[in-house]
Amino acid sequence: MAAFAYREFGLSLHSSKRDLVYSRLLKRLHALGMHRFHDYCDLLESADGRGEHDLVVSALTTNVTHFFREGHHFDLLANLVVKPRLAELKSGARLRIWSAGCSSGMEPYSIAMTLLDVLPEAAQQNIRILATDVDPAILARARAGLFSADEVKPIPDRMKSWGVQQAEGGQQQIASKVQKLVRFGELNLMQDWPLRGPLDAIFCRNVAIYFDKQTQARLWQRFASLLAPGGMLFIGHSERLSGPAEAGFSSVGITAYCKL
Known part of the structure; x- marks a missing residue:
């Protein structure tokens, strides 16, 4: 997952973020009826998994903002x-x-x-x-x-x-x-x-x-x-x-x- 996120989106997922990544992507596995992250990673690397890419980046990033911030x-x-x-x-x-x-x-x-x-x-x-x-x-x-x-x-x-x-x-x-x-x-x-x-x-x-x-x-x-x-x-x-x-x-x- 770390290699995929870095290659596709430039996201740097250190090992310290392992639990965060797990918790955020668990919902996607459940929605797809999957039980193993290995299967999910295989999907992301396949031609059939292109539509899942947007959902991954949405899950792994935090859209925290407000008007006139800074x-x-x-x-x-x-x-x-x-x-x-x-x-x-x-x-x-x-x-x-x-x-x-x-x-x-x-x-x-x-x-x-x-x-x-x-x-x-x-x-x-x-x-x-x-x-x-x-x-x-x-x-x-x-x-x-x-x-x-x-x-x-x-x-x-x-x-x-x-x-x-x-x-x-x-x-x-x-x-x-x-x-x-x-x-x-x-x-x-x-x-x-x-x-x-x-x-x-x-x-x-x-x-x-x-x-x-x-x-x-x-x-x-x-x-x-x-x-x-x-x-x-x-x-x-x-x-x-x-x-x-x-x-x-x-x-x-x-x-x-x-x-x-």
Whole structure:
């Protein structure tokens, strides 16, 4: 299982995680009527097991997120990426931001609200946010844009007034002008990226924690190749930029970097 998870998704499953992996995948074995992990691993390696891959990565990763998590990153996005370019953005200049590992969509929607807060007409400009994740089930929830009242509490009140609407059953619906800025897509970071640079900012937070140091270093390099000079890279609070790519960035805040 460890070799499969590393090869397909870059996940580093140390022996210390054996019990965690066992407990999370046991439900899949039961659902398939299997009794041995050896049989399950054989299924994953077979042509018939391709459909099971998405369920494996969903089980082995944790989609923990919330709106405006690590709020200083959104302040930096507004002050260093958007505000200095307001005039040209209003005139149709291109702005592209990637939320890599977007989970249920709270991160890209927070990015969109940040842009609209600074530039209310952002949805009518040449501005787009690409939001990707390897888990198709969590992407379906992200596209729906429906959240509970508790989940939307971290959204600043000034943004909540125009960014969130009441929906049926007490749920909260992300407003259409916020959703218009975001394009969701399924993407495995270990495979080819059908993205066209240059990008102005990349958010990849609490994703690299699942990778070993070597895989992280390759990931940072690939991000660097897509970013425009002056582009921003935001990573998780427990992650650190490392490897050859480090020399190409300057730190501009806590786990926030600017490409030189």
